[in-house]
Every structure is written in C-alpha cells, then in structure tokens.
Amino acid sequence: MIRENQRYLNRLQIFLDLLLIVLSYILAYSTRFYLLDSGTISLTLSTSLKPIILCLPVYFILYNIFDIYSTRRTKPFHTEVSAIIKTNILAGIILMVGLFTFKVIDFSRLTIILFFFINTCLTIGCRIGIRLILKKYRRLGYNLKHCLVVGTTDSSALFLDKAAKNAHWGYNIAGIVTSNTHPLTSFKGYDVAGKVEDLETLLSKSTIDIVIIGVSGSDLIELSYILQICEKSGVKTQIIPYYHKYIPAKPYMDDLDGLPVIDIRHVPLDNVFKNFIKRSFDIVFALVAITLTSPLLLFAAFMTKLTSPGPIIYKQERVGLNRKNFNMYKFRSMRVQTKEEEKAKWTTPNDPRKTKWGSFMRKTSIDELPQFFNVLKGDMSVVGPRPERPFFVDQFKETIPRYMIKHQVRPGITGWAQINGYRGDTSIEGRIEHDLYYIENWTFSFDLKIILLTIFKGFVNKNAY
Template identity: 75%
Template sequence: MIRENQKYLNRLQVFLDLMVILISFLIAYYIRFYQMDDGIHALTFQQNLRPILLSMPLYLIFYNIFDIYSTRRTKPLHVELSAIAKTNILCAIFIMVGLFIFKIVDYSRKSLVLFFIINTILTMSSRLVIRLILKKYRRKGYNLKHCLIIGATDSSALFIDKVKKNKHWGYNIVGIITSPFNHHKKFKGHPIIGNTIELEKILSEKAIDIVIIGVSGADLSELRHILQACEKSGVKTQIIPYYHKYIPAKPYMDDLDGLPVIDIRHVPLDNVFKNFFKRSFDIIFALVALIITTPVLLFAAIMTKLSSPGPIIYKQERVGLNRKNFNMYKFRSMRVQTTEEERDKWTTQNDPRKTKWGSFMRKTSIDELPQFFNVLKGDMSVVGPRPERPYFVDQFKETIPRYMIKHQVRPGITGWAQVCGYRGDTSIKKRIEHDLYYIENWTFSFDLKIIILTIFKGFINKNAY
C-alpha cells in the first residue's frame, strides 16, 4: 500500500512540477509585458513560450538526476530545496547556451530571467506545502509505514529513539521480535510480540511494510534465517549494522567481482573525473587570482622587505596529500627565526616575533596569497583542510581521533572549518569535524559556497595572531 501511495504521489508531483513551470511562465510574461511596460510588444506569446516548453523535459531529467522524486519521508528539507535550486540554475544555463548556439533571438531575456526566479520560488513552495500536508496527515495516523523491529539491541533502541523524535516520518512500530531466549515483554515501550523462530508466521499475519533488522554481533547466526523469512514474505527489509557505532562516517559499498566490501569512509574526490575537474578549476582559479591580486602581491612584498631584514617569502614544511611533506609559501610576517623555533612554536596573540606589517597581513590573510603558487604546483587546492606542521601532526594523530583522515585530499588555502570560524587559536577537534564533513560531502557547488563565504567573511580573522 505504501509503495502504491508513493507511486501516485510521484505522478502527482511530476504533474504539479509541469503545472508550476507553466504558471511561472504566465506570471513572468504578465510581469514583463504588463507590469514592466516599456512599449515593446514585438514578441508574441508563442515566441516567449517556446524556450519554456523546450525546458520541460530538461527539468524532469535534472529532477530525476538529483533524486527529487524518491520518497521524501526521511529526506531532509534542505537537500530537496538545494536540488531544486541546482536544477533551475543548470536549466537556465542550458537554455541560454542552447538559444545562443542555435541563434534563436525571438524571446524576451527579461521574461526568461523572471521565469527562472519565479519557478524556483514556486517549486520550493509546492514542496514545502506537500511536506506540511503529509506531516499533518501522518500525525493523524494516515499514510503510516508499519515497522517490525528484529532485535532488542542498542541499534534497535537508537532507531526507536529517532522514530520518536521524527514523528513526521510516519513510522509506526508494530512490535519487536527477539531471540528465542529473551523473556521480556517490552522493549523501549514497545511490545515484544514473538521471537525469530516465529518470524515467518508473524509476517504472514500482520500487515508489515518494512522490517528493521538490528541484531547484535552475537545474533549473526540467525541472520540467514531472518533474511530468508523476510524475502519469502516479500516485505522490504533494512539492516542496521551492529558495528555502526564504530563507523564515524557514511559508509560506501564497493563491489569486488561480486563480493560486497564496505568502505567505511566514502571520499568523492577518489573519483578520477571529480578529482580532475577540481584540479582544473584550481589551476584556472589560482591563475586568475594571481593576476587580479598582482598589485597587492607587489605592495606586500615591498612592505615585507622594508619591515625587517630577511627573505620576502617564508617557506614552512607542512603535511599534505597522502601524508607527504611540502613547503608552503607565505609572506614572511615575523622576524627571521631558528629552525627549532619554527618547528614547534605556536604564534601567540602578543608574539614579539611578529612585525607590525606582519600582524596586519595575518589579520587580513594577505600573507596567504603566495599559496596560490602552491596550488599551481599541485601541493595544495583552493579549498580543502588547512595543512599543519609535521611536529603538530605527530601530536594530534595520537590525541585527536581521525585526525589523519584529512590527508586523503589536498590541503586548501581556505576550507569549511575556516569559514565556520575555526581558524587560528580555536578547537582542533571541531576543526577536524568540519574537515571530515567537507571530505565526505565534497561537491563542486560546496567548493563555490566556501569560496564565496571566504570572500565575504573569511579574510578578516580575529583569531589570527
């Protein structure tokens, strides 16, 4: 029943999306030619409608690519809204490029821009309304997904807690199945309605939409019988791995000639194409940045030379991709130090080694600009976890769990941790949490977001000493 409801809901959603596209066009057309009347009415309604009709299949293709039409029962709202925004941006680019390539000039550019803005707003609004309706509907006891949980374990308890916390999911826990040796009557407030030996009979008697298997490592011997009973009944089955608490990230399933292997940490940049795309963007961005900031680079070089004797560029050994050391470039902001001082000393707020010009560069991140040369060399990326000195890496890897994971990607000039405020003298643990989130959730749009945030709020660093 649930699958049938989802199928009808998806069909309704496709129809609504197409209607929203047409309504958005009509609103845009009305605003452009009746509210923004500039005396130009050379284009007909049909001429303006043509690009919109051509965009309809494109919208449906991208909505499917971004997984818009899958069940939204447990999908976070921000993920769906982000996919809608991405689809509209991509469709706008494709339509504009297509009109240019095929030299189609009989359309209003203003109405097209209005259409993309209005369509984005209306589509997001329709999704929000549907979510609110379904949420209200499920709270009243309709459209529920009836769940049977197997195993009175910590994993099962965690699942039950999340279901209670997220009532809008519409999960109704029918009962708990345990091993034959469990004599309790309840688990986490839900009745224990039988044991694994009786599973097949229970599935045939009760209307179950999904079976959640949360058995412990000690009960794995029963897993084969459980799966066979579930498959025989044709019920959808999901497994909560008993070792989930030891896996701190989203696991990724790989296939070795038919043998499933779980990679406990999926790194999107392991993909050759994605890595190549990011590297190409890094090179282009670094070249453009160096050209644009040439006057700043020259002025900073002169001021660094005048502020104190010593080299203009300061090279410091850092740990980078695959734990390999490299020399990171910065404008020298301190007086010349010994190798031992450079190796194991943090910069403090009133550090006497800093020059006045050096303090200003650190506060405004001007001292980081030479790192674009590191990007061109391939030592660094524009966006990524900030690299650290070998001395501190050796310390942190012993005291901070998962610290060394950051070296699975190129270090960056800026990063997710930095734009979230974790720069300078801030929590190393929080910094690593943000770095790991970036590594496991990398997308090109995520990089763009970090760059934009860096431009608007990341240069001035109150924690930079």
C-alpha cells in the first residue's frame, strides 16, 4: 500500500514540477514585458515558450539524477532544496547553450534570469507545501509505514526513540520480535508479537511495509534466517548495524572482487575527479587572491619590517595531508623567538610576544595572506581543517578522539570550524567535530559557502589573537 501511495505521489509531483516550469516561464515573460516594460516584445509568448517545452525532459532527467523523487520521509529538506537549485542551474545552462547553438538571438536574457528565480522559488514552495501536508496527515495516522522491529537491543531502542520523536516520518511500530535467546513480553512500551521463530507467521498474517533488524553481535547466527524469511515474504528489510556506535561517521560499502567491505569513514575527496575539481579551484582562487591583494601584501610586508626587526615572512612547521610536515607561511606578527620558545606555547590574549602591527594583522587575518602561496605549492587548500604544529599534534592525538583524521585532506586557510568561531584558544573537541563534518560532507558548494562566510564574517574574529 505504501509503495502504491509513493507511486501516486511521485506521479503527482512530476506533474506539478513540469507544470510549475511552464507557469514560471509565463510569469517571467509577463513580468519582463508587461510589468517592467523595459523594452519591445521581440518574441511572442507562444514562440518563446517552445524552447521551455523542449526543456521539460531535461528537467525530468535532472530531477531523477539528483534523486528528488525518492521517498522523503527521513530525507533532510536542505538536500531537496540543493537538488532543485542544481537542476535549475544545469537546465538553465543547457537552455542558453541550446539558444546559442540554434541562434535564437531574440530571446530575452532578463526573462531567463527571472524564470530561473521564479521556478526555483515556486518549486521549493511546492515541496514545502507537500511536506507540511504529509506531516499533518501522518501525525493524524494516515499514510503510515507499518514497521516490525526484530531485536531488543540498544540499536532497536534507539530506532524506536527516533521514530517516536519524529512522528512526521509516519513509522507505525506494528510489533517487536525478540531473539530466541532473549525472550521478553514488552520492550520500550511496545508489545512483543513473538520470537524470531514466529517471524514467517507474523509476516503472513500482518500487513508489514518494512522490517527493521536490530540484533546484537551474539544473535548474528539468527540473521541469515531472518533475512531469508523477509525475502521470502517480499517485505522491505533494513538492518541497523550492531556496531554503529563504534562508527561515528558515514560508512560506505566497497567491493573487493565481490567481497563487500565497509569503509567506516567516507571521504568524498578520495574521489579523483572531486579532488581534481577542488585542486583546480584552489589554484585559480589563489592566483586571483594574490593578484587582488598584492597592494595589501606589499603594505603588510613594509609595516612588518618597519615595526619589528627580523624576517618579514614567518615559516612555521605544521602537519598537513597524510601527516606530512610542511612550512606554513605567515607575516611575522611576533618578536623573533628561539625554536624552543615558539614550538611549545599557544598564543594567548595580550600575548607579550606580539607586536602592535602583528596584533592588528592577527585580528584582521592579514597575517594569513601568504598562505595562498602554500596553496599554489600544494601544501594547503583554500578551505580545509586548520593545520597544527607537530608538538601539539603529538599531544592531541593521545587525548582527542579522532583528531588525526583531519590529516586525510589538505589543511586550509579557512574552514568550517573557523567560520563557527573555533579559532585561537578554543575547544579542540568542538574544532575536530566541525572538521570531521566538513571532511565527510565535502561538496564544491560547501567550499563556496565557507568562502563567502569567511568574506562576510570570518576575517575579524574575537578568538583570533
């Protein structure tokens, strides 16, 4: 029944999406030529609408590529919004290339821009409306997904808690099935429907949409039988790994000549193409940044030399990609120190080692600008976890769980942790938590977001001293 409902919902959603594309263009055309009245009508509505109609299959294909028509019960809304925006951008590019290729020169560029924004807003608005309606009906007991939970473990308990907390998922717990070795009469307030040996009978007598398996390591001997019965009954099955609490990241399956292997930490930048895209962007961005800030670079160098004796550029050993050490460049902001003095001391507020000009550079992040040369060398990226000195790395790897994972990607000039206030003498645990989130959820758009946030709020920070 759930699958039928999902199929009807998808058909309705496809119809609405395609209808909104046409409606959005009509609104964009009307706004351009009747409301703004900024020029003569070069193409009639019926004529200019033809390329949009021809683009409908493109939108349909792209929406499917970005997986926008899969069930959205537990899917975060921001992933759906991201897919809609990406589809509109790509479809817009394809439309403009098509217009250029077929020499349709009278097509209004302003209309295309308006069409992009209107269609994006209307489609997102439509999705919000559908989500709100579905949430309301699921809370009222309609469109429910009937679940049978196998196992009375901590994993099963966690699933039951989350299903109760997120009523809008529409997960109705139809019963609990206990292990043959751990029989109970109730679990987490739910009645026990039977034991594993009763599973086939339960599935044949009840309308179950999904079986959630949460058995423990000691009950794995029963897992083969459970899966066999579920597949025989044709019911959808999901497994909560009993070891999930030991894997704090997003695991993914690898294949070694037919042997499935679980990689406990998915790093998107391990992908050669994604890594190439990031590295190419780093080089272009660093060249542009050095060019645009060259007057500031020269002024900072002059002031550093003028206000304190010693070298202009300060080289400090840091730990980078694959735990390899490199020299990170900064404008010198402190008096010249011995290596023993500098390697084991963290910078603090009102640090007497800082010069007045150095203090200003640190507050405004001007001292970080030479690191764009580190980016060109390949030691660093524009965005990534901030690198630390070997002395502190040796300490943190013993006391901070998962600290060394940050070295699986290039360190950055700015990062997700720094944008969220973790600069200077702040929580190392909080910094690592944000660094790991960045590493596991990297996308090119995520990098752009961090760069924009850095421009608007990241240069000046109260914790930068």
